[in-house]
């Protein structure tokens with residue numbers, strides 16, 4: 001069956017939340033995007049945007065399996081786990097996917113002395129799935145493929161295929177050097193490429209493990225992606241600064257800058 005994919009943006013920031021009045025147009029939460037297909041929800045990263053998503057999922061009821069694909073464990077990608085309301089529903093199964101040591105690291109991070117509750121205290125069922133970049137696996141009718149991002153400490157890039165559609169999620173990745181040809185192949189033919197636009201082109205800092213919208217557009221063209229969605233903006237980047245970058249990028253149907261609440265259908 002050719003299901004519609006509904007992609008929703010819940011968090012657009014990298015490194016740290018930015019809940020300031022001069023950021024409310026794009027949003028102040030850190031990385032989190034959901035994909036609904038059929039009755040299933042896949043969540044890409046668990047930044048603070050996961051918290052409002054959790055409220056919507058709890059209110060929606062219905063199917064009780066959630067799959068959260070984590071690019072890595074830098075704090076901007078997991079901070080929303082502390083306030084994810086589905087953890088408090090005993091009928092919910094939450095599956096977390098990430099790199100080596102996933103369970104041990106999350107159980108350290110979420111628990112005393114950093115937080116009053118530990119992962120094992122939540123009433124929901126929690127499953128951990130360690131993946132190595134390069135692995136692929138099936139997930140509720142989707143095929144998930146992975147590759148290593150060029151990022152300090154490593155990151156995992158995800159590609160989701162199913163229903164004749166392809167979504168590539170590539171945050172926290174530097175688009176230079178040997179990773180670029182592999183990344184182009186990985187993203188080839190994507191209906192949507194979600195990209196790390198942490199830096200404005202004039203501020204790019206090689207070695208920091210992030211990229212620019214300009215590199216995202218080049219990659220999107222090389223990979224023949226239909227649309228590129230820019231996100232993971234620097235926490236110090238105001239709406240005004242982002243609007244200037246949007247003008248430079250010349251947004252059309254193939255290039256969009258993410259805003260919290262934005263929905264895209266594939």
Ligand SMILES: [Zn+2]
Pocket residue numbers: 014015031074076077172232
């Ligand atoms: Zn990040």
Ligand SMILES: [Zn+2]
Pocket residue numbers: 072074151172
């Ligand atoms: Zn990172």
